[in-house]
Amino acid sequence: MPSKYRPQLLGWLSDLDKKPYRMSEHVHQLIYANDNYCAFIRLEDDVQSSCNFHNILTTILSSFIFFVMVIMMFDSGLSKETIVCIVILIIDCIALYLVIPELYKYVFSSMGNPIIFNRKTGKVYVNENYFFNFKVLHNPKVFLQPKKRRMQEYDWNDMHGVVNHNLLRGMAPATLLMVCQSGTNQVIDHVMLDPQNAASGRILIWNWVNSFMVFYKSVDIDSGKYKTDEEAKFKTDIIDGEGWPEWMVEAFNATSLEELAVIKQKYNIKP
Structure with a gap:
């Protein structure tokens, strides 16, 4: 059965269900989590x-x-x-x-290209090298901008998991987040969640994120590389100096959409 998301990607393997999962294993890509947000790295040093x-x-x-x-x-x-x-x-x-x-x-990807999930606002934050994606066709002029980055805020409700065979990027399947127009299956963007991992690891990351976003009780938020009470160290080591906009860093810890709106107004960020 083909993917329900359109346009379908070449090499599609399966769509992933959004639901809470019982967690029993440690996810080594989880770098930090607290009651508001979690952060996953998507590139490990050895890879x-x-x-x-x-x-x-x-x-x-x-x-x-x-x-x-x-x-x-x-x-x-x-x-x-x-x-x-x-x-x-x-x-x-x-x-x-x-x-x-x-x-x-x-x-030109540094600190593992962390992706941030805020479960209280339902927002996802990405700050990554422009080439850290699933695109094959690039305008040749961007080849002169090796450090070009993209910074985006997404709605978790509009992001859906897909496993795709990474035909042009390596041999292992990759897990993508398909960003759709709100309330539709029309894809408008792609975000790499896990570029390359074994099947068990790939599903584990997807399961953990989904369970975290719905406050599922079996998720251990203190199991990251940095413990929950080490937020300052996590931000100093991983976030500072990486070009994250100040408003995004504050938005990590927003506890409601109303609080997020105040942060955006403070920095004059348009909705």
């Missing part, structure tokens, strides 16, 4: 380091092939060798087009 190495190596190799083919084209004139060079050059350009965003994604 990021490994991907950095492979992407840097691939970029260097592809760039070398590119320049070699250009030189050979000019030296060989109109010949069969030139045609071969053109074909290889086209393939190499496509490879660079795909691998450069991956390089930017891992090199």
